[in-house]
Amino acid sequence: MGGNLKRPLLLSAAAGLGLAVSGGAWGAESLDDVMKRRGLTQKDVLAAAKTYVPTGKRDEFVVFSSGGQSGQVIVYGIPSMRIMKYIGVFTPEPWQGYGFDEESKAVLAQGRINGKDINYGDTHHPAISETNGEYDGKFLFINDKANPRIAVIDLADFETKQIVANPIMKSEHGGTFVTQNTEYIIEATQYAGPLENEYVPLSQFNEKYRGAVTYWKFDKEKGRIIPEQSFSVELPPYSQDLSDAGKGPSHGWSFTNSFCTERYVGGIEKGRPPFEAGCSQKDTDFLHMINWQKAEALVKAGKAKKINGHDVLPMDVAAAEGVLVLVPEPKSPHGVDVSPDGKFIIVAGKLDTHTSVYSFDKMKALIEAKDFAGKDPYGIPILDLKKSLHTQVSVGLGPLHTQYDSKPCVVYTSIYVDSQVTKWDYCEGKVLDKISVHYNIGHLMAMEGDSTKPKGKYLVALNKLAIDRFTPVGPLHPQNHQLIDISNDKMELLYDMPLPLGEPHYAVGIAASTLKPHIRYKQGWDSRTDAKSPFATLAGREHVEKKDGVTHVYGTLIRSHITPEIVEVEEGETVSFHFTNLERAEDETHGFAIRGFNANLSVEPGKTVSATIKAEKPGVYPYYCTEFCSALHLEMQGYLLVRPKGMQAQEAALKEGQAYTEEDYGKQIKTNTDTQAVIDSVVKFITERNFKDFPTVVSLVEDATDQLNFAADAKKKTEDFSGKKDWQNAVLWAQQWFQYQVKAADIGLRAKTYLEQNGAKVVK
């Protein structure tokens, strides 16, 4: 063979710092050639070097971005900006089997509204669970603005485990934000509505439409929200917007801002000015301060009223008890962001040029002294703006959202209208730097930038428009997340990342090292209930069982066959397939798809999932593994046969298309013997080395051992049949034995290569 896998270094390391090594063997380009050919500046090359992650290396941070109306969460790496996963949350997604297997359908069914399946969501603000105000990397929460709901995603397997529908809201926006030990997940209304599920004409908007903040109780051990221990605080019909939870000294409080405190109701179809005119007239709106710890105590003391079975603390009670206080804030703010030390709250007025830095200490003192500037029409006390402020800073037109750096006092604010990010000092109240972004930035995100310990280093601008940034892909454009280096005094743009699906609003970035996801499930695991599946099936225990009018198929999947391979039922039967993936090897996912039914499963190693279908029409329905799981994946197939009603099952034996002889048998045995010699040499190579020092190799060896055990089983069957001179079955089982040998050899060779490339030593 002419190939040569060992390539001399194209660029000699001895060439040192000057990278413009030209030519070399095979006429390859130098860096200088590449820059000229591709029109790259030196700054571009620097940005490329700061973001490129070579094969086998890992990203430093992981970002969880909302996907907007795609109803999903997007996971990507920093600095490479490569998307690692889309997690199905509110929208069914067949690659993951999400909403296609019965187990995940049950999760989606928790999110029904008025009994109806809602097959999308408008995800806005993800939050990572916190311990002492730091990201702990255990759970991710995300809201659905359109159909007020919250989802819980377990970061052990990146799967959605729970969806709760808000019992009183008709619209939301200000979720999810978590308190500093994830006691509660915060969700705030956006567009006001009656809290009851009833018709109220808009002429009663001021009197009967209401906002609210819901505090969802979270059980960290179980990893689930407990709806019956959750409660809400009733609010005026001011369109509440974003929220944040207090930290340290402000722990126990939460902050929610608002727009349209004018309580204007549009009606452009009747000649009235639209919402946008009437909702942006006043110079200030209201920041809502809520003492949720006190509210929790009041609810426990029975001060809440039940609405739709849910505890709601009325706003008159909240106001009277000092639970709810308002503070004016510049016009139509978006972000409200508590500082890492919990002492300041920064609000950006979207229709203003300022950010306002509120002092929690000052506001707390005003509240304690009952030093109020007035009351709103609902009797809620209002603090004086100037007395509450630490400072205000002019940062640009359309400030939106603020994130904290690891450096003290340093923050970044997104500037929507100016399409910029402003870096500024909130202690001194001065602007430090600005950078242009492309285009119209919404939120922005620094690494762990809303925790008590921001990590600095990188900032992502979540731009709402891409316009001309990318190769055109039709009228619907991707959005553009731009990566900005914030290590130095001046911000530097590093990378433009198109978002291929979804409209992200906010994102959270966490150090990759904090995440510890599993690579496999315990055998027979229901990943949605986090418990052993009642349908878990062991190898060799596959069977079909009729129960309560349902034909249950207890099946297994392994390289490269589905057990059972043939299932025959009668027209009209309900068939429930349950498959357990018997693999232990990392990334050995199998799939299951069957023609003409909406059944499509993704079965990761160890998982058990189910697909229930109604066999309505007689016919032939092939099924197969959808994953390219081995060289013989196309042979990982089967047939569901649906007999017409009343027809007798036909037990006639299969007439085989091919007959085999003793000569064929001899040939196959020779192949197997040769293959075994290869395997033995590989086993020798591995076991003579310190392979146990390499976890990757240890799991490859486990996997190969599994395959060799299967091979031994098939070998036994082969010998049984050859002993009976049944050459047909002897040849077929010898082939199966060979198939397991090939899989073992494939894995073994991969382990051998790994040991060679990673400096394993001979130990005996």
Add this chain to the structure above:
Amino acid sequence: MGGNLKRPLLLSAAAGLGLAVSGGAWGAESLDDVMKRRGLTQKDVLAAAKTYVPTGKRDEFVVFSSGGQSGQVIVYGIPSMRIMKYIGVFTPEPWQGYGFDEESKAVLAQGRINGKDINYGDTHHPAISETNGEYDGKFLFINDKANPRIAVIDLADFETKQIVANPIMKSEHGGTFVTQNTEYIIEATQYAGPLENEYVPLSQFNEKYRGAVTYWKFDKEKGRIIPEQSFSVELPPYSQDLSDAGKGPSHGWSFTNSFCTERYVGGIEKGRPPFEAGCSQKDTDFLHMINWQKAEALVKAGKAKKINGHDVLPMDVAAAEGVLVLVPEPKSPHGVDVSPDGKFIIVAGKLDTHTSVYSFDKMKALIEAKDFAGKDPYGIPILDLKKSLHTQVSVGLGPLHTQYDSKPCVVYTSIYVDSQVTKWDYCEGKVLDKISVHYNIGHLMAMEGDSTKPKGKYLVALNKLAIDRFTPVGPLHPQNHQLIDISNDKMELLYDMPLPLGEPHYAVGIAASTLKPHIRYKQGWDSRTDAKSPFATLAGREHVEKKDGVTHVYGTLIRSHITPEIVEVEEGETVSFHFTNLERAEDETHGFAIRGFNANLSVEPGKTVSATIKAEKPGVYPYYCTEFCSALHLEMQGYLLVRPKGMQAQEAALKEGQAYTEEDYGKQIKTNTDTQAVIDSVVKFITERNFKDFPTVVSLVEDATDQLNFAADAKKKTEDFSGKKDWQNAVLWAQQWFQYQVKAADIGLRAKTYLEQNGAKVVK
């Protein structure tokens, strides 16, 4: 303000070739620092420089990749490997409104099986439409393996326009491949089944189960498949696999390979060896050669029989007429790939170590001379393997798929078991180079590498396993597409790209310059029928109309209001919302979401789409624009009110939450006058320059002019109300006038910046 947008060059251009310029202002890192900090080799930096696309620059090639069981198509750029879009094809996807608006639901409904919605597909092999064997960039086709179907995507807007369900197949795989002028789109069976939709026991597998190749007639003008002009050729129950169409001298023929010509039927649940054992016993399977031009003529001559209303040419007729010929091919081949000149066909035997290069000339001569080596059990003539071959080359264990370089005779074959790509010369029959990939490569793809004019440069390895390549994201891993530089003699690995959603099988890469997608639709356009929508609505013509028991809402969307803002209906009414996006600006998409109904629209500029809901329960249902389309996007809202059955509509006027005075009016007018001064100065700046030479600016000016016209309308209303001393309405309309001014100013400033940065000249 402390910001300074003009940053001195961090790396002076004068520093020349040695990029290791250290330090500089603000302590920024040199390239050398970055390499040390990030552990990059010089080879890594070279790869980074070859793949990095700076902001505002474009990718050179666009790839369309199948998404496997995600049912979508993935669009990404080369060399950056950034994903630009996921196109909804067989699976509903709410971000695009696909399967959520009535127009796209009608497309998905075309793909029903037995009357049932199938909400996923297993997409495998995309094909771009061809003219003279070259990619013309007009249409993309993709198959669904699970529920045999084909979809047509228009590359004018990257939307799915048509789905056709195969009338006779129960499983497929070998689609889509197009003939050299896209006369036909080829789809081939995978797992055999009865061609009729009926139950046939597996004991009659050899006699009654069949494969087929369907030739779908495509109308390039209309951009649609014509089912009634399409036909199939019946084939034996050999699991047909991939296909390719002839080119040049082999035009008029198509080639389909197969595995399991043993016709083995498994049954491991009954103790029989599984499919994988029985299907891989023989040393050779069959390449099917089909003269589709002759088949087309025979079908037109009435030689086909109708099965399920579809023309099927029986295989005995096909064999007798010389339409169908078999050629042995090494064991379980996957790819069958016709050379750019149409003279050779390369087949890779997946369970073999060889690629086989067949000579079309030799095979044609054998057929013409009726020089057959025998017949298969169905009477189909078989050519002699050796007489048909040009050469065979040993390329590695598990060769799978071959792609052609722009260099003559040079090809690349993916090697599954060895996890390598082999570069070899098919004229001389020798291996040139090998490169390792990570891991277990399936298909591979060179730029336009299956057309008559391959473009070379880059190769993508579509690896099936990622295992340890990326930051862990749970048991379900992304796949890994590796970009390989093939410009030089030695292949060089450039980039590892995770696939975050879906399991791609094959992909096609086209020069980006060939694609000419639209950035907007004609006003009032139904993008799924490619015609003016019957529900198109002009600005000012919004209305509600009851017809045939349905309440039709003819609405419009524009920054930043929805017309109508309030819709009231009675319980039980069916409401059909039709929205037209009035924008012309690039990327100004609006959305529409409403609580509790499964209605979610994506409305790109010019588009008209519909959402039909049943107002089953009385209540309040807020709706809003899901896109962050302007600073006031949150105010782009409305309410659907559902009155209990029989309740009278309440026409009571709204009591406004806020009252305005003459003083408020004066203040607002001053703001508007000041804003107008800014606008005037920007208009002056633009019109004094040669802005018409910049298409980007011309469209910004158009957009700003639209906004100023709207502002003029609002100004007139303001003045009408102030004339009547109605300060309430005067203030509100003055605010609306201001909102349009802000939008105009925003756009104008963007145009001004563009002119400044792109060297516009003063012309008057």
